[in-house]
Amino acid sequence: MKHTSRAKRVRGIVAGVATVALLASACGGDDADDTDDVEVDEPADDAEEDDAELEEDEPDDDEPDDDADEDEDAEAAAGDGDFDIVLIPGVTGDEFYVSMECGALEAAEELGATLDVQGAPEFSPTEQIPILESVIASGPDAILIAPTDVDALQAPLQEAVDAGIEVVLVDTTLSDPSLAVSQIGSDNHEGGRMAAEAVGELMGGEGAAMVVNVTPGISTTDARGEGFEEGLEELYPDITFLGQEYSDNEPAQAAEIVSATLAAEPELSGIFGANLFSAEGAATGIRQEGRDDVSIVGFDAGPAQIEQLREGLVQALIVQQPLDIGRQGVEQAVAALTGEETTPEIGTGFVTATIDNLDDDDVAEFLYRAEC
DSSP: OBBBOOOOHHHHHHHHHHHHHHHHHHHHHHHHHHTTTOOSSSHHHHHHHHHHHHHHHOOOSSSSSHHHHHHHHHHHHHHHSSSEEEEEEESOOOOOHHHHHHHHHHHHHHHHHEEEEEOOOOSSSHHHHHHHHHHHHHOSEEEEESSSTTTHHHHHHHHHHHHTOOOEEEEEESSSSGSSEEEEEHHHHHHHHHHHHHHHHHHHHTTEEEEEEOOTTTTHHHHHHHHHHHHHHHHOTTTEEEEEEEEETOHHHHHHHHHHHHHHOOEEEEEEEEEEHHHHHHHHHHHHOOOOEEEEESSOOOOHHHHHHTTTTTTEEOOHHHHHHHHHHHHHHHHHHHHOOOSSSEOOOOOETTTTTSSSSHHTTTTTOSOO
């Protein structure tokens, strides 16, 4: 699939060509008027001298034209960069999206693009849509966005495409992602299965387990929950699955959910926290209840979760690669803007972090950043 640059750039080029043509026409008219004053019966010696001067002024075909090379270099440099790209994360303050921003900034600097980041303090389509509409009105060349709802963001992003803005989906997706030049993210269903494998092993294959999730309708976390349930049923049929509860991305609410579930289901011994705040809140709830026999597997690896892993409050983390998602998002946007081929769907991998491998190079490089 190939995508061309925005329509407004094409209109600019056409206008420029027309202007050059008009100037050339005007210069030709002046030359024609001047020829009326030239005397035809010019002495032969003067003509020979003029021929000699012309021969001296003509460039040697074998010698490089430095001026032409400089013009070509300038045109190439202008085409290589100066693209305005805006990243709209799912929420601000989340180390996953901070890490994604860091990767996007690194790629933008390498490719000569300008990156701006605008996001909402809550993971909510109600908060995100006005930001997206404001960004569209500013007319950037491309938008990288983590949609906060698979359906609610469909129409606003179609407006961006209709305005000639290239769209790249990062982390989350849409019900119909075909409007984007590329979508980049983790295989969250597989990540959920990996979490089920880790939880089941920590539980010894028996007991009761639950999922603390975010909000229904988010493509990534929905897939994690589904993958966990399927993986648990397949790998550990003797574990009772208590279902999913939703914390609205609030650690305090996740803590309350876990406390209430422990009171109602004392056999609970395994929890999967489907994102950073869910796992963080689950660990807080267990600590508040004074239980040390409940295993938690989190999804993501922010500084707070790493500290909880070191303290033993969380036993394992399923770690994504947000820096890579950010880098590839910018790369795909620039490819679309320069008319190069883009990749419609790109999947990034995971690693499972435990206290035993946390400091290994092949795990430590994927731990999330609190700032760039």
